[in-house]
Amino acid sequence: MSRSITTAVSVLSMFVLSAPAFAxxxxxxxxxxxxxxxxxxxxxxxxxxxxxxxxxxxxxxxxxxxxxxxxxxxxxxxxxxxxxxxxxxxxxxxxxxxxxxxxxxxxxxLAIEEWWYPEYMKEKCPGLPDWEALKKCAEQFSTAETKPKGRYLGGPVTWGGFDDERVVALDLPFEVVHAGTDAALFAELESAYQRKAPIIQWVYAPHWAPIKYKGEWVDFPKYEAACYTDPAWGINKSATHDCAKPRGxxxxxxxxxxxxxxxxxxxxxxxxxxxxxxxxxxxxxxxxxxxxxxxxxxxxxxxxxxxxxxxxxx
Incomplete structure (x- = not known):
């Protein structure tokens, strides 16, 4: 083998050994x-x-x-x-x-998850979508099990969301009842909407429900990060979660x-x-x-x- 060939092989070997391995x-x-x-x-x-x-x-x-x-x-x-x-x-x-x-x-x-009601409920609670209207007309959202308190139908417990904490912090006369599954949550909405029955519940987007049904999300005090961590934030100085859920x-x-x-x-x-x-x-x-x-x-x-x-x- 000539010196030039030997040198070329050596250089090539060095290059191969030093080249980065592709993961x-x-x-x-x-x-x-x-x-x-x-x-x-x-x-x-x-x-x-x-x-x-x-x-x-x-x-x-x-x-x-x-x-x-x-x-x-x-x-x-x-x-x-x-x-x-x-x-x-x-x-x-x-x-x-x-x-x-x-x-x-x-x-x-982009996500929205919030309390939602059908448009026909505004006749029974005309102050909506302002959340404070719920204090005056909670009974319009009641069931036999919750009366005189209103019933809020929340998502499965595993979803989080702090609805129970929100009810306490904002002193809302509501009981939070959690649906067992996503399917059960929207099956109840379907049934109530067809009968024009009272309902207020967790609705999220992206989803078909706010497209298919006419309704609105409740306007709670606007979320800030401190609302979830600092009781001094917001209208209730002794509790956290006195605001809307974040969106984003x-x-x-x-x-x-x-x-x-x-x-x-x-x-x-x-x-x-x-x-x-x-x-x-x-x-x-x-x-x-x-x-x-x-x-x-x-x-x-x-x-x-x-x-x-x-x-x-x-």
């Missing part, structure tokens, strides 16, 4: 959490099926909305596609402050180890983006038209191939 995704399953409302199931399946198309091993794991953070911190769970500013911000901030969980940015959807983005979060173990999934999740109108349309197909979640997801992915392939870098 590959682990073959282990990346675990995406599933919760108990339709929109979150859709969001998660959209991301999960896109990751599968890239060749990743994806596992869907049912988990409680707020309790899931314990698993995200330890790495037993890996990705949560919907943390709502309205109900999950405190838990998310606590988790990310540990360094064990990372906020991967906004989903593109729906976030994506992940175990902090995702970026090293599944680097391409990490980047894809950060790029995921969908808006309220798109999500509302898909939820409608599942909840009102009776289509399967998997079929709705597949239909969207077929119609938006360039979009989700952009998420996964293809």
């Amino acid at each position: 590959e995704d682990s073959k282990d399953p990346i675990k995406l959490t599933l919760h108990d409302w339709t929109g979150q199931l859709i969001t998660t399946k959209l991301m999960g099926e896109a990751l599968k198309a890239k060749g990743l091993n994806v596992e869907y794991v049912p988990a409680d909305y707020l309790a899931q953070f314990a698993g995200l911190k330890t790495g037993d769970l890996h990705v949560a596609m919907e943390i709502w500013e309205t109900t999950g911000r405190e838990a998310m901030d606590e988790a990310t402050a540990t360094g064990q969980v990372e906020n991967l940015g906004e989903t593109g959807m 983005p729906i976030w994506k979060v992940a175990w902090s180890g995702v970026k090293d173990k599944w680097p391409s999934a990490y980047e894809a999740i950060k790029r995921f983006n969908i808006n309220n109108d798109e999500m509302g349309a898909m939820i409608t197909k599942v909840d009102l038209e009776g289509q399967k979640t998997e079929d709705v997801v597949a239909e969207w992915m077929k119609a938006n191939e360039a979009r989700w392939k952009g998420w996964i870098g293809q």
Whole structure:
């Protein structure tokens, strides 16, 4: 072998040895959490099926909305596609402050979760949407079990939301009754609306309910962060939560180890983006038209191939 060839081989060998190794995704399953409302199931399946198309091993794991953070911190769970500013911000901030969980940015959807009533209830409680009207006409929202107090139908307990605390802080003559499931919550709204029966309950957006039904969210004192932590804030100087729920983005979060173990999934999740109108349309197909979640997801992915392939870098 000539000196020039030997030198060339040596240089090439040095280059190969010193070149950075490109990280590959682990073959282990990346675990995406599933919760108990339709929109979150859709969001998660959209991301999960896109990751599968890239060749990743994806596992869907049912988990409680707020309790899931314990698993995200330890790495037993890996990705949560919907943390709502309205109900999950405190838990998310606590988790990310540990360094064990990372906020991967906004989903593109904007969240509202608040007390909501059908438009026909304004005839019985004309001061609405001002929250103080509820003090004068609570009995108009009562049931046989709560009378003379009004009944507020809240979401499942696992959703958080501080409705019980809000009732106490604002001295509202209401009892909070929690629906067992997302389906039960909106089945009761459907029934009440058809009968023009009294109801005030948790309604959120993006969702089909505030599109299908005419109604309004209650105007509580505007939320500020201090409302949830400082009793001196607001109209009740001895209690927290004397305000509305926050409004804002729906976030994506992940175990902090995702970026090293599944680097391409990490980047894809950060790029995921969908808006309220798109999500509302898909939820409608599942909840009102009776289509399967998997079929709705597949239909969207077929119609938006360039979009989700952009998420996964293809």
